[in-house]
Amino acid sequence: MSFSTKGEYGVRLMVQLARHYGSGPASLAGIAAEEDLPRAYLEQLVVNLREAGLVVSTRGARGGYELTRAPETILMSEVLRALEGPIAPMMCATDDPEHAITCDRSARCTVNVLWVRVRDAITGALDSMTLADLVPPRLPTSPDELQGATTNP
Amino acid sequence: MSFSTKGEYGVRLMVQLARHYGSGPASLAGIAAEEDLPRAYLEQLVVNLREAGLVVSTRGARGGYELTRAPETILMSEVLRALEGPIAPMMCATDDPEHAITCDRSARCTVNVLWVRVRDAITGALDSMTLADLVPPRLPTSPDELQGATTNP
DNA sequence: ATGATATCCGACGAATTCACTCGGATATCG
DNA sequence: CGATATCCGAGTGAATTCGTCGGATATCAT
Numbered sequence: 001m002s003f004s005t006k007g008e009y010g011v012r013l014m015v016q017l018a019r020h021y022g023s024g025p026a027s028l029a030g031i032a033a034e035e036d037l038p039r040a041y042l043e044q045l046v047v048n049l050r051e052a053g054l055v056v057s058t059r060g061a062r063g064g065y066e067l068t069r070a071p072e073t074i075l076m077s078e079v080l081r082a083l084e085g086p087i088a089p090m091m092c093a094t095d096d097p098e099h100a101i102t103c104d105r106s107a108r109c110t111v112n113v114l115w116v117r118v119r120d121a122i123t124g125a126l127d128s129m130t131l132a133d134l135v136p137p138r139l140p141t142s143p144d145e146l147q148g149a150t151t152n153p
Numbered sequence: 154m155s156f157s158t159k160g161e162y163g164v165r166l167m168v169q170l171a172r173h174y175g176s177g178p179a180s181l182a183g184i185a186a187e188e189d190l191p192r193a194y195l196e197q198l199v200v201n202l203r204e205a206g207l208v209v210s211t212r213g214a215r216g217g218y219e220l221t222r223a224p225e226t227i228l229m230s231e232v233l234r235a236l237e238g239p240i241a242p243m244m245c246a247t248d249d250p251e252h253a254i255t256c257d258r259s260a261r262c263t264v265n266v267l268w269v270r271v272r273d274a275i276t277g278a279l280d281s282m283t284l285a286d287l288v289p290p291r292l293p294t295s296p297d298e299l300q301g302a303t304t305n306p
Numbered sequence: 307a308t309g310a311t312a313t314c315c316g317a318c319g320a321a322t323t324c325a326c327t328c329g330g331a332t333a334t335c336g
Numbered sequence: 337c338g339a340t341a342t343c344c345g346a347g348t349g350a351a352t353t354c355g356t357c358g359g360a361t362a363t364c365a366t
Contacts, residue, residue: 047343060340090161118275122271180311200314213313214363214364215364
């Protein structure tokens with residue numbers, strides 16, 4: 001019962017992109033270095049994020065990835081769905097109406113309600129957080145930050 | 154992001170034991186037949202349930218397994234912890250204080266709060282349900298059920 | 307006592323998934 | 337042109353999952 005590294009690394013990747021939000025594209029090589037993650041593996045993860053429309057890429061030198069929306073508007077449920085597929089603690093309780101599989105036991109199956117409740121609990125928690133909630137706050141101790149940074153813009 | 158068949162089969166096994174609760178031990182062979190599950194595999198799962206003190210076994214002919222407590226008092230969180238180990242969507246957010254592993258990134262890691270919230274959501278959902286909630290209600294349509302069964306005992 | 311029924315226990319194995327790596331094609335900036 | 341990136345498909349070693357199998361032990365019924 002756990003998320004894979006796809007979810008873990010992907011979320012950390014997205015947090016980094018959130019930090020760079022508004023300052024042009026960030027390269028995977030840079031993020032891989034900052035987070036100490038395998039670059040080639042991130043390359044695979046980011047495909048899902050791009051296909052989900054959460055990030056856009058610009059190719060070539062000085063290229064990279066950036067968020068398509070402000071971090072405050074990106075729900076963690078969206079991120080994890082993109083990375084790990086539909087949220088479903090059991091195949092008979094999937095999030096995705098497309099992949100909904102009614103098991104042959106559906107009639108007499110009383111266990112289903114358990115998985116549905118667990119699923120709803122998970123999606124509820126993920127819906128309640130945005131990427132912005134995971135971005136580490138800028139420490140106001142550094143003098144050069146007092147220039148443009150304001151706590152109440 | 155899903156539970157394994159260990160969790161699925163184990164819960165179904167426990168539901169069957171809940172149905173037989175009070176009528177002596179139920180054999181794995183019988184349950185495997187009722188639920189259409191591989192008997193030899195159930196044998197492995199039930200070890201965890203026994204070690205967790207949720208069931209007791211009686212060996213020999215007419216033996217089997219039975220719940221150690223009433224279904225109403227058995228939380229689903231207990232069942233799934235016995236079957237799948239500590240509830241932890243990520244290793245840095247485990248349920249079990251023994252296995253608590255503070256990752257080396259703990260200081261600067263802002264993502265941890267996400268997994269903790271997800272974990273708490275899951276455990277909350279599992280804590281809110283007991284085995285009794287998953288036992289299919291007896292249908293009152295059968296005449297011979299009207300004898301001893303009452304909706305308000 | 308004997309045989310049928312069960313749990314108990316360890317080992318084994320096939321299939322799948324995980325967590326990557328590698329090589330090269332394509333696009334863009336300076 | 338050349339450095340820097342994304343893009344894309346394929347491959348791989350290790351681990352996990354999902355079982356199976358064989359036999360030892362314990363108990364009940366006859």
